[in-house]
Amino acid sequence: MTRRVMIMIAVASLATACAMTTQGASPAPAKAGAGAAPVAASTKPAAAPSAATPVDYTKIKPLTLVNETPKGGLHNPYNDKQTAIVAQGKHNFQSYGCSGCHGGGGGGGMCPPLINGVWIYGGRDDTLFRLVTLGSIALQQHGYSREAIENVVAPMPPFGGIIKNADDLWKILTYVRSRYDGNAAYKYGNPPGQ
């Protein structure tokens, strides 16, 4: 109950921020070139989940996973051809309130679209997982910087304390991937395959 109230407050207040900062027609995305500076190395490269010992994502909180995994080390265990996972991700996307800002299908509402090949901080699984967990302000404090501009510029709120476990978030991100309708080359960020 409390969680739902928190989500509703977050959606209401930040959706307003999105509406107020809409810049009208979307300019061509300013894609970072191949020479973009790499993100600074993590200061705490401890306890990386290794392939040898599969992580039970249902038992780990998103924030714990982010804090314990070196940058670049988060990989979605699912893919968007797994229709049952996509369906669960869709359910989570709605129940956690993502749809309130990004639209029911992730195509954008008052806040930016998630499915168009413009990746504000890059489109890797690792970056998206951290963005949703930490929010955009803390993400930048962790050394990530803006690579592209969407038609709306506002903060993405942190969901690390709201999403119950990392598995729920991986499923949400799988759903977002399944909705992708941009240039195939940019599905996972720019440059392709990053």
Ligand code: HEC
């Ligand atoms: C209160 C409104 C709001 C809610 C709720 C919200 N977001 Fe966001 N989201 C934003 C805003 C605003 C941005 C753009 C951040 C920026 O420009 O720094 C964003 C950015 C993103 C991005 C990056 C998009 C891109 O093009 O690079 C992803 C992915 C994302 N959100 C996923 C989610 C998910 C998943 C949820 C639910 C767990 C969620 N958001 C809930 C407002 C919201």
